[in-house]
Amino acid sequence: MPMARADLSRRHFMGRVLAATAAALLAGCDAASRSSWLPRILGIGERASRGAQRLASRRSMAQEFSAAEISPQFRSNGTANPANPEYQRLAANHFADWRLRVDGLVHQPVQLSLQELRAMAKRSQITRHDCVEGWSAIGQWTGVPLSAVLRLAVPRPEARYVVFHCADPMDDDGSKYYESIDFEDAYHPQTILAYELNGAALPIANGAPLRVRVERQLGYKMAKYVMRIELVESFAKIGAGNGGYWEDQGYEWYAGI
Amino acid sequence: MPEQSRPAKYSYYRHSLAVRILHWINVVALIVLLMSGLQIFNAHPVLNWGKSSYNGVAPFFELAHGFPSWMTLPGPRWLAMGRRWHLFFAWIFVLNGLIYVIHSFASRHFSRELTPTRSDWRSIGPSIIEHLRFRHATGEAARRYNVLQKLTYLFVIFGLLPFVILMGWALSPRLDTVIPGWVDLVGGRQSARTLHFIAAWALVAFVLVHVFEVIITGVYNNLRSMITGRYVIENKHADGTR
Numbered sequence: 103m104p105m106a107r108a109d110l111s112r113r114h115f116m117g118r119v120l121a122a123t124a125a126a127l128l129a130g131c132d133a134a135s136r137s138s139w140l141p142r143i144l145g146i147g148e149r150a151s152r153g154a155q156r157l158a159s160r161r162s163m164a165q166e167f168s169a170a171e172i173s174p175q176f177r178s179n180g181t182a183n184p185a186n187p188e189y190q191r192l193a194a195n196h197f198a199d200w201r202l203r204v205d206g207l208v209h210q211p212v213q214l215s216l217q218e219l220r221a222m223a224k225r226s227q228i229t230r231h232d233c234v235e236g237w238s239a240i241g242q243w244t245g246v247p248l249s250a251v252l253r254l255a256v257p258r259p260e261a262r263y264v265v266f267h268c269a270d271p272m273d274d275d276g277s278k279y280y281e282s283i284d285f286e287d288a289y290h291p292q293t294i295l296a297y298e299l300n301g302a303a304l305p306i307a308n309g310a311p312l313r314v315r316v317e318r319q320l321g322y323k324m325a326k327y328v329m330r331i332e333l334v335e336s337f338a339k340i341g342a343g344n345g346g347y348w349e350d351q352g353y354e355w356y357a358g359i
Numbered sequence: 360m361p362e363q364s365r366p367a368k369y370s371y372y373r374h375s376l377a378v379r380i381l382h383w384i385n386v387v388a389l390i391v392l393l394m395s396g397l398q399i400f401n402a403h404p405v406l407n408w409g410k411s412s413y414n415g416v417a418p419f420f421e422l423a424h425g426f427p428s429w430m431t432l433p434g435p436r437w438l439a440m441g442r443r444w445h446l447f448f449a450w451i452f453v454l455n456g457l458i459y460v461i462h463s464f465a466s467r468h469f470s471r472e473l474t475p476t477r478s479d480w481r482s483i484g485p486s487i488i489e490h491l492r493f494r495h496a497t498g499e500a501a502r503r504y505n506v507l508q509k510l511t512y513l514f515v516i517f518g519l520l521p522f523v524i525l526m527g528w529a530l531s532p533r534l535d536t537v538i539p540g541w542v543d544l545v546g547g548r549q550s551a552r553t554l555h556f557i558a559a560w561a562l563v564a565f566v567l568v569h570v571f572e573v574i575i576t577g578v579y580n581n582l583r584s585m586i587t588g589r590y591v592i593e594n595k596h597a598d599g600t601r
Contacts, residue, residue, distance in 0.1 A: 128434060135433045135440045147447030155533045162536035165543075173413035230411060230548065232532045234438065236403035237412035238548050318533045352439035358533030359446060 141352065152356040156286070164292055164317035167228045173239040176231075176299060178307035181270035181279070184327055189269040197311040202295075204251060206332035207261035212254050216297060216311050222246045225294050233321040234353065243315050245296035249289045251331070257285075261333035264288045265340060266314055269327035272347055281325040282337050282345040282355075283316055292317040295328065320357035322348045365499065365594050373502075373590035375466065381459045382585055388452040389562065391444055394432035396559055398441030401425030406556055410547030419553055453524060460516070472504060473513055479506035495576045498594045508572075515565055519558060526555035 134140040184190075192200045197216050205211040226244040248264070268279040287293055294315045297304050304310040309326025316323045323346070337343065342350035349355045374382075405412070406420040428434040432444055463469045486507050489495070496505060504512070528534045529542045529551035542548050573581045584590035 128429070128432070131444075132433045132435070135437070135444075141440070141443060144443040144447040147443065147450050150450050151446060151531075155531070159533060159537045162533075163539055164532070164536050165539040167410065171410060171414070173411050174415060175413065177413060230532075232530075232548065234402070234442070236399065236552060237405075237407075238410070239413045240411045318536050320532060348439075352437075352443075354439075354442070354446075359531040 148354045148356055151359050155358045159318075160286075162318070164227075164229055167230065167240050169228065169242070171240050172228060172242055172300060176241040176308055177233075177237065177239050178305075179233060179235075179321065181272075181326065182307045184270035186269050186271055186278075189327065192269075193306060193310070200311055200329075202251075202312060202328065203330040204255040204333075205330070206265070206334055207258040208255035208333050209258060210254065210256045212251075214251070214254075219246050219251075219295065219297060219312070223250050225291070226298075227292055227294070227315070227317070229292070229315070229317045231321050231324070234348075234357065242298075242300050243294060243296040244298035244301070245294040245312070245315065247291065248293045248295055248314070249291075251295060252288060252333075255331075255333070257333050260335050261285075263334050263337055263345070265332040265334055265337060265345075266325040266328050267330040267332060268325050269329050277341065277347075279325060279327070279347045280341060281314070281323055281347070282334075282340075283314075283319075283323060287316050287319070290316075290318070318358055322346070322353065323357050365592075368591065368593045370589040370591045371502070372588050373584045374588050375468075376588065377462050377466075378459075378468065379585055379588060381455055381462070384451065384455045385459075388448045388455060389566070391432060391448040392452060393559060393563065394430060395441045395444035395448070396556075397426040398431040398433065398436075399438060399445060400556065401431060401436060402438040402441075406553040407549040408546060408553060409549050410543065412549055420556075449524075449527060456520060456524075473509050473516075475506050475509050479509065482506055493575060495572075498592060501576075501592060502590075511565070511568075515562070519561055519565070523555060523558040523562065526551045526558060530555065 201213040201215055202219065203211070203213050223246060224244060225247055226242060228240065228242045230238050230240050232238050252264070263282045263284055265282045266280060268281075270279045271277070272279050283293070292315065295312050296309075296315050297312055299305065299308050304313060309328075312328045313326040314324045314328060334340070337345040341347065344350045345355040346353075403412075404422040404425040405418045407414075407416065408419045409416055428436075431441065433440050463473075483506055486505050489505075490507055495501070496503075526545070529545065529548060535542050535548065542551050545551050545554055580591050
């Protein structure tokens with residue numbers, strides 16, 4: 103029947119038009135993703151999420167879990183052992199020579215050994231670590247509240263961000279991992295510099311000797327192998343200027359979602 | 360009004376401008392959310408049940424190589440950009456949906472067109488049989504949504520869509536803190552991730568059935584009514600003439 107054949111070829115044609123349109127749209131979306139303007143537009147979503155979430159949960163506390171819920175093995179992601187001679191030398195000596203430097207926009211720059219940090223006020227919390235990739239693991243973290251360390255250094259009034267400089271080299275050019283948080287998170291009671299995981303010294307795979315816990319954000323904010331804490335007014339001149347190693351690769355600075 | 364007094368063929372204004380605009384924004388948002396969501400899934404193509412991924416329980420679902428690149432946005436593996444698309448269009452989708460719900464209550468779209476009437480409830484059985492035979496209302500009866508259509512729309516609008524949004528919120532470590540432990544109501548964050556995924560595919564199933572029904576009940580007429588608002592009714596008379 104000629105009618106049916108015409109109908110069939112018309113459907114065939116329509117199908118091809120639809121498929122070609124879809125392919126062109128997808129190619130357009132990919133090209134736009136690589137542009138400079140689209141990520142800026144999509145960034146409105148990040149700012150909206152940050153504003154709305156902070157409004158909804160200014161002083162909220164992250165959920166804490168029971169000891170029975172601790173993951174049998176806490177997954178190590180990213181760097182498992184920094185390929186950094188200075189770090190390896192410190193690790194060989196069980197971090198006895200390691201010092202945490204706190205400087206930048208502070209009145210009183212300080213250097214703290216692991217023993218000194220352990221002697222300070224401590225906090226223990228069993229929390230869930232949510233990776234940006236999608237997995238979660240539960241672990242018990244013990245450490246010193248970041249607020250206590252900051253008080254020792256006495257931040258200057260113009261300081262707005264806390265930058266964590268780490269020991270793990272990330273790229274061939276030798277640039278190292280870094281992260282930053284603002285003061286709202288820095289002074290949160292659950293924001294700690296952890297030196298213990300599940301009741302034992304923090305393993306190298308999980309960031310020894312010291313890693314940050316920022317429990318209301320995703321895992322990449324919780325820098326491992328922290329060597330230096332720098333207080334700054336702006337992180338525009340650090341790394342590529344986006345506030346963290348993964349932020350420089352296009353991830354959001356605000357990782358509450 | 361008896362059918363005979365109706366013109367054999369006429370068009371009427373079926374969908375308001377607001378509903379048409381909101382519908383097409385929703386189409387774009389859902390496509391972007393699905394494809395960027397699959398991009399995000401591919402970063403860890405495993406679904407678990409429970410509070411964490413490492414609780415000694417075997418994964419609920421696993422896709423060794425993830426979804427193919429033609430299904431994801433962007434095409435290549437690119438989690439950071441997938442998240443930007445997803446979390447931007449999530450706002451569009453939620454705001455669009457909120458406006459739709461407010462508008463539909465205010466304009467009485469829900470009570471007039473989507474709430475089943477008493478006779479609707481009695482016709483569920485026959486309506487199921489008619490759907491299974493792919494027989495659909497024609498003429499004046501096509502002006503009204505049938506009961507299965509009404510119930511499906513209400514289920515999607517007030518059940519599935521709020522659920523997929525809520526399960527998305529459950530994945531945000533910050534929103535989990537608004538009421539600490541609320542994600543445990545569905546079994547924990549990894550359960551919420553699994554449910555978010557299942558609900559997304561349930562929406563895909565709804566869209567497939569929706570598009571199928573659009574096609575078999577007159578693709579041109581349906582599409583025109585969702586673009587211009589006008590829907591054509593053709594009345595067959597008792598003797599079969601039009």
